[in-house]
Amino acid sequence: MNSNVEDSFSPILIAVLLIFTTIVLFILRRLLKSSKGYVLLTGLNDTGKTLIHSQLLHNQHVLTYTSSQDNVEECNIDGKKITVVDLPGFHSIRQQFFEKYKENSKGIVYVVDSTSLAKNIRDAANVLNNILSDPVVLKKRPNILILCNKQDQTLAKGASVIKTMLEKELNTLRNSELNQLKQLDSKETSKNRSGDSSKEFTFASLNCKVEFAESFAFNKNNSVDLDALKKWIRKVAT
Numbered sequence: 001m002n003s004n005v006e007d008s009f010s011p012i013l014i015a016v017l018l019i020f021t022t023i024v025l026f027i028l029r030r031l032l033k034s035s036k037g038y039v040l041l042t043g044l045n046d047t048g049k050t051l052i053h054s055q056l057l058h059n060q061h062v063l064t065y066t067s068s069q070d071n072v073e074e075c076n077i078d079g080k081k082i083t084v085v086d087l088p089g090f091h092s093i094r095q096q097f098f099e100k101y102k103e104n105s106k107g108i109v110y111v112v113d114s115t116s117l118a119k120n121i122r123d124a125a126n127v128l129n130n131i132l133s134d135p136v137v138l139k140k141r142p143n144i145l146i147l148c149n150k151q152d153q154t155l156a157k158g159a160s161v162i163k164t165m166l167e168k169e170l171n172t173l174r175n176s177e178l179n180q181l182k183q184l185d186s187k188e189t190s191k192n193r194s195g196d197s198s199k200e201f202t203f204a205s206l207n208c209k210v211e212f213a214e215s216f217a218f219n220k221n222n223s224v225d226l227d228a229l230k231k232w233i234r235k236v237a238t
């Protein structure tokens, strides 16, 4: 009688265990997926991060307002599900949100407003410099894309001009930082920076890979061009 009960019980037990293990593995996989490998959209405010995010998520133009919160969504990038995070660009909250995600970012997209960069070059270079010299970024070396957005506008500067402008400003910025440190006679002079500080700054001299691309997330005909961004996201996040 006892052995009969055991005989019919064991297949049920095995089936329950199998289902349980499958559920645990499924949950673990989802957790691992959602906690690692973010692609971050960051940059100064008004550069187009939230609109780009909405286009990646719903293929839709939305009316945007200055973001005060992070926007974390799993986007379908040409058939692949990748978590893209839209971070607020407003100066007083920008850093705290970057801190929250930097550890688990596979890729950082630094969005630039190609129409107003000349006016904002100092701020844009400063924020980019903070990212490039962040200790976690220096250690983890995520891929970085500088996305020159708003290319639908006639006054927009192209990616190669923007690259030159940023290199020039970053060079100035890093030299003045270096001079300040020298004046303080600090032993920390070359800490927290990537690249050779005795040479002119170039993106190519950095330890992490920095690429450039152009985009627009909105124009009067409702067309968008996010192809280069999507291609880059798929490359770094899959």
Ligand SMILES: Nc1nc2c(ncn2[C@@H]2O[C@H](COP(=O)(O)OP(=O)(O)OP(=O)(O)O)[C@@H](O)[C@H]2O)c(=O)[nH]1
Binding pocket: 043, 044, 045, 046, 047, 048, 049, 050, 051, 052, 064, 065, 066, 067, 068, 087, 088, 089, 090, 149, 150, 151, 152, 153, 215, 216, 217, 218, 219
């Ligand atoms: N013409 C044009 N306008 C754009 C483009 N991308 C965004 N915009 C507009 O630029 C403005 C700012 O866009 P947002 O997406 O809110 O900018 P953001 O970077 O999220 O700004 P914060 O949340 O303040 O950091 C909005 O009016 C958008 O419609 C673009 O490619 N072309």
Ligand SMILES: [Mg+2]
Binding pocket: 049, 050, 051, 064, 065, 066, 067, 086, 087, 088, 089
């Ligand atoms: Mg926003």
